[in-house]
Amino acid sequence: MALSRLGTRNRPGDFTWPGFVDALASLLMVFVFVLMVFVLIQANLAYRLSGQDASLSALRQELAQLGELLSLEREASSVLSADLARTSAQLAIAEEQNISLTSQLETLSQQFASESNKSQELQRDLDAEKATLADLQRQSSTRIKAFEAQITETSQRLSTQTKALSEQTRKAGEATMEVERLTLAMESLRSELSRIRSLLAEREKQAEEDKIAIANLGKALNNALANKVQELRRFRSEFFGRLRNVLEGRSDVKVVGDRFVFQSEVLFDAGRASIGGEGQAQLAQIAMALTEIIDQIPEDIPWILQIDGHTDDVPVSGIYDDNWDLSTERALSVVRFMIKNGVPASRLAASGYGEFQPIATGNTDADRQKNRRIELKLTQRVQSE
Numbered sequence: 392m393a394l395s396r397l398g399t400r401n402r403p404g405d406f407t408w409p410g411f412v413d414a415l416a417s418l419l420m421v422f423v424f425v426l427m428v429f430v431l432i433q434a435n436l437a438y439r440l441s442g443q444d445a446s447l448s449a450l451r452q453e454l455a456q457l458g459e460l461l462s463l464e465r466e467a468s469s470v471l472s473a474d475l476a477r478t479s480a481q482l483a484i485a486e487e488q489n490i491s492l493t494s495q496l497e498t499l500s501q502q503f504a505s506e507s508n509k510s511q512e513l514q515r516d517l518d519a520e521k522a523t524l525a526d527l528q529r530q531s532s533t534r535i536k537a538f539e540a541q542i543t544e545t546s547q548r549l550s551t552q553t554k555a556l557s558e559q560t561r562k563a564g565e566a567t568m569e570v571e572r573l574t575l576a577m578e579s580l581r582s583e584l585s586r587i588r589s590l591l592a593e594r595e596k597q598a599e600e601d602k603i604a605i606a607n608l609g610k611a612l613n614n615a616l617a618n619k620v621q622e623l624r625r626f627r628s629e630f631f632g633r634l635r636n637v638l639e640g641r642s643d644v645k646v647v648g649d650r651f652v653f654q655s656e657v658l659f660d661a662g663r664a665s666i667g668g669e670g671q672a673q674l675a676q677i678a679m680a681l682t683e684i685i686d687q688i689p690e691d692i693p694w695i696l697q698i699d700g701h702t703d704d705v706p707v708s709g710i711y712d713d714n715w716d717l718s719t720e721r722a723l724s725v726v727r728f729m730i731k732n733g734v735p736a737s738r739l740a741a742s743g744y745g746e747f748q749p750i751a752t753g754n755t756d757a758d759r760q761k762n763r764r765i766e767l768k769l770t771q772r773v774q775s776e
Contacts, residue, residue: 698767700721700744701762717745720743
């Protein structure tokens with residue numbers, strides 16, 4: 392209206408109508424802007440308040456009515472564009488309607504603010520309810536898990552007890568079978584025990600008879616052994632008698648008890664185990680005397696010629712490790728010589744004693760010479776069982 396008045400002052404009366412059209416166009420632009428703002432507010436309100444209670448639905452209805460009114464305004468604008476004669480009257484009506492719409496817009500804005508506050512309160516209540524629901528869900532989940540764990544534990548305990556009961560049942564069955572088997576075995580053992588007692592009585596009777604027989608056999612065996620020992624003594628006396636004749640007049644060969652003792656110097660050089668020429672001659676005579684009486688000794692007499700080597704306590708040097716080694720090798724040399732001269736190897740034995748069985752305990756050369764010796768002994772061989 393202001394624009395139209397300005398245009399009326401400065402222009403002739405012919406230009407009143409275009410000024411009015413400009414004012415009407417400006418008003419229409421304002422309406423369009425307000426309508427756009429209203430549409431945007433309505434869209435925002437519809438987006439934010441969708442799904443709310445009945446009051447929001449009533450607000451939508453009012454907005455729909457406002458949209459219809461705006462549609463009517465559009466039609467009025469079209470009518471004003473088509474019929475300019477009625478624009479003035481309708482403009483007044485439009486101004487009144489604009490004022491009414493402005494009031495309605497303010498009312499709607501207030502209602503929108505109120506509804507927005509209500510929506511925020513509802514949203515807070517909804518968030519609180521969601522939090523409460525989530526808490527309840529967590530508590531319910533915890534209780535369900537605890538209940539499930541308790542059920543699982545109870546199931547496992549029940550399964551274990553079931554297995555234990557089955558195992559005890561199986562063991563009870565096995566024990567019953569074992570008792571039956573042991574009962575049968577006991578009956579069998581009783582029968583066997585009765586039979587063994589009968590056999591034992593028979594064996595005891597037989598043992599008494601065997602004791603008498605064994606005693607008689609022992610007496611006979613002792614008599615036989617005594618006879619064999621006497622025979623061995625007789626042949627040993629004969630053998631020693633011949634050796635005395637062979638070795639008569641030699642001071643380096645002595646008879647000590649039941650042994651002939653040769654000084655080592657007669658047979659060996661110092662520190663050696665090979666028999667010298669003179670020693671071989673002496674041993675050859677002994678071997679001859681022994682072979683002459685071998686045929687006269689019965690085969691059942693277990694005799695043997697024991698040859699023992701002894702040394703002094705002076706350590707050896709050279710090819711032998713010690714006096715044990717030297718004494719043993721000298722005894723073996725005598726055995727080998729006897730075998731070469733016809734004495735059966737089964738009737739010969741060799742031992743070395745080193746310096747550990749001396750016959751003289753002094754430290755003089757004469758004492759050491761006595762300890763360096765070879766001993767010959769005709770003895771009884773130990774029979775193996």
